[in-house]
Amino acid sequence: MKQLFFAFFLLASFRLAAQPGTTATFTWNFDSFPVPVGLAKIYRDTVENPDCIWQIGAPQKPVLDSARSPVNVIITDTVNSYPPNDTSSFIIMQIVDYGWYTPAPIDVPPHLAGFYYVDSDTLTDYGTIEISADSGQTWINVLTDTQYNFFPQCGNCNFKKPVLTGSSGAWKLFIISFRDFAMNNPIDPGDTVYLRFRFISDSTQTNRDGLMYDDFYMRDVWLGIPDPGKVQALTLWPNPATDLVNLETEPGDLVAVYRDGKRIVTGIAKESTTSFSIRTWIPGTYLIVTRGKNGSTRSAQLIVEQSK
Numbered sequence: 001m002k003q004l005f006f007a008f009f010l011l012a013s014f015r016l017a018a019q020p021g022t023t024a025t026f027t028w029n030f031d032s033f034p035v036p037v038g039l040a041k042i043y044r045d046t047v048e049n050p051d052c053i054w055q056i057g058a059p060q061k062p063v064l065d066s067a068r069s070p071v072n073v074i075i076t077d078t079v080n081s082y083p084p085n086d087t088s089s090f091i092i093m094q095i096v097d098y099g100w101y102t103p104a105p106i107d108v109p110p111h112l113a114g115f116y117y118v119d120s121d122t123l124t125d126y127g128t129i130e131i132s133a134d135s136g137q138t139w140i141n142v143l144t145d146t147q148y149n150f151f152p153q154c155g156n157c158n159f160k161k162p163v164l165t166g167s168s169g170a171w172k173l174f175i176i177s178f179r180d181f182a183m184n185n186p187i188d189p190g191d192t193v194y195l196r197f198r199f200i201s202d203s204t205q206t207n208r209d210g211l212m213y214d215d216f217y218m219r220d221v222w223l224g225i226p227d228p229g230k231v232q233a234l235t236l237w238p239n240p241a242t243d244l245v246n247l248e249t250e251p252g253d254l255v256a257v258y259r260d261g262k263r264i265v266t267g268i269a270k271e272s273t274t275s276f277s278i279r280t281w282i283p284g285t286y287l288i289v290t291r292g293k294n295g296s297t298r299s300a301q302l303i304v305e306q307s308k
């Protein structure tokens with residue numbers, strides 16, 4: 001039975017409400033298996049532990065007995081209690097197609113939300129949630145970290161730190177902010193972020209159910225249209241243009257092009273001058289926005305004319 005389940009373990013995300021210009025979201029309810037769109041993958045870490053106990057399926061244990069969204073969850077074994085001396089992980093590998101715009105508002109940052117239900121020996125057996133921006137070379141435990149503010153407090157903030165040990169007694173919500181993390185680890189469009197969910201047990205076997213998750217939700221936030229009064233002028237030429245346009249950039253700058261308030265092109269500058277063809281663009285007025293690694297934003301209007 002286990003083997004059969006894992007044959008289907010490679011899942012794809014699907015987007016619920018991608019809004020052009022600012023955000024992209026995805027959810028996992030572990031029930032729908034939509035056509036892959038390449039945004040994210042989830043997999044058991046069998047390098048760390050060949051007998052990784054995480055499974056996707058319907059929970060059938062004394063305490064962990066039902067999904068939040070029927071019928072499946074991701075759980076430390078759908079049937080058996082977790083074994084002693086075990087460390088098992090699953091990893092979400094997400095390609096952040098909109099990037100994580102670091103000066104995002106504190107109450108609307110890039111974030112991960114989800115629901116958990118735990119039944120374990122208090123403190124001695126527990127879950128962790130870690131993040132890596134360097135393909136898994138270094139991990140930061142968001143539950144114990146003191147460097148980045150993963151659970152900021154503010155008037156409109158609703159971030160919730162999960163307690164992944166003991167008895168939660170019910171499904172509980174957690175919400176993690178990636179705003180401060182992204183300020184120190186720039187996540188540009190196309191970068192991949194790894195999230196690792198671990199469960200660790202000590203040597204005492206007490207036949208508890210373990211940990212399960214359901215209904216993950218993640219949101220990217222990218223560079224929106226800036227307030228014209230707060231940005232510097234971007235140098236571009238020629239303007240009006242019919243063929244090629246040149247932008248003054250820094251290598252690594254994010255570049256976005258808007259028309260009628262919608263972002264139509266994004267990219268990352270490789271040189272100190274970025275050139276691109278506008279030959280196929282509809283004549284009209286476009287807004288070009290760049291953001292540097294230090295967060296500085298520049299913008300300019302570009303008028304595209306019909307080529308003669």
Ligand SMILES: [Ca+2]
Binds near residue numbers: 031068070214215
């Ligand atoms: Ca579900």
Ligand SMILES: [Ca+2]
Binds near residue numbers: 084121124125201202
């Ligand atoms: Ca134990």
